[in-house]
Amino acid sequence: NAGVTQTPKFQVLKTGQSMTLQCAQDMNHEYMSWYRQDPGMGLRLIHYSVGAGITDQGEVPNGYNVSRSTTEDFPLRLLSAAPSQTSVYFCASSLGVPGSYNEQFFGPGTRLTVL
Amino acid sequence: SQKIEQNSEALNIQEGKTATLTCNYTNYSPAYLQWYRQDPGRGPVFLLLIRENEKEKRKERLKVTFDTTLKQSLFHITASQPADSATYLCASLDTGRRALTFGSGTRLQVQP
Numbered sequence: 001n002a003g004v005t006q007t008p009k010f011q012v013l014k015t016g017q018s019m020t021l022q023c024a025q026d027m028n029h030e031y032m033s034w035y036r037q038d039p040g041m042g043l044r045l046i047h048y049s050v051g052a053g054i055t056d057q058g059e060v061p062n063g064y065n066v067s068r069s070t071t072e073d074f075p076l077r078l079l080s081a082a083p084s085q086t087s088v089y090f091c092a093s094s095l096g097v098p099g100s101y102n103e104q105f106f107g108p109g110t111r112l113t114v115l
Numbered sequence: 116s117q118k119i120e121q122n123s124e125a126l127n128i129q130e131g132k133t134a135t136l137t138c139n140y141t142n143y144s145p146a147y148l149q150w151y152r153q154d155p156g157r158g159p160v161f162l163l164l165i166r167e168n169e170k171e172k173r174k175e176r177l178k179v180t181f182d183t184t185l186k187q188s189l190f191h192i193t194a195s196q197p198a199d200s201a202t203y204l205c206a207s208l209d210t211g212r213r214a215l216t217f218g219s220g221t222r223l224q225v226q227p
Contacts, residue, residue: 042219100147106158
């Protein structure tokens, strides 16, 4: 199993550009989520999905869109990039809602810089 | 919503000593706490979980405790090694959302 994969690993955007961060998992996990990690801020939840066709907002959803058309994929779209979106983005998945029986598996991250 | 607090200052210890990291939570007592390890440039990796009704959990050189009175979990690494150097994150379920809330992590540096 490849686990959770993310592409690209690095990306530089100009303010106002749009792009999609890709995330895929091959573990047949129902639950997937996106986090951003900034120095001193820890991991902050952007969006999450409890299954195909179901998504919900996390702590910092503004400026980001998600969709979940398949169990395997959970892309994160930046609509109009801003310098405040410069961060490291992590995708994660688990069998079900993270709980006392479901650990989260994280991807390697995408480092995004917005100029 | 739940808030998870970890000491943002790095912890420096000598090889062979026991490292102790603290995780405090505010508001309601979580049903469980999860601990993750994160190496530079990588995603977090799950280490241990402790439930509310468990006082202590062990896995090899790792030990986690859960004190609902103090609203605190302690994470211990015994006989620490330089390879244990990493950032350690504490997390619990945010019942307002069906998602984990993470602390900002504590960086551990083990000196040889």
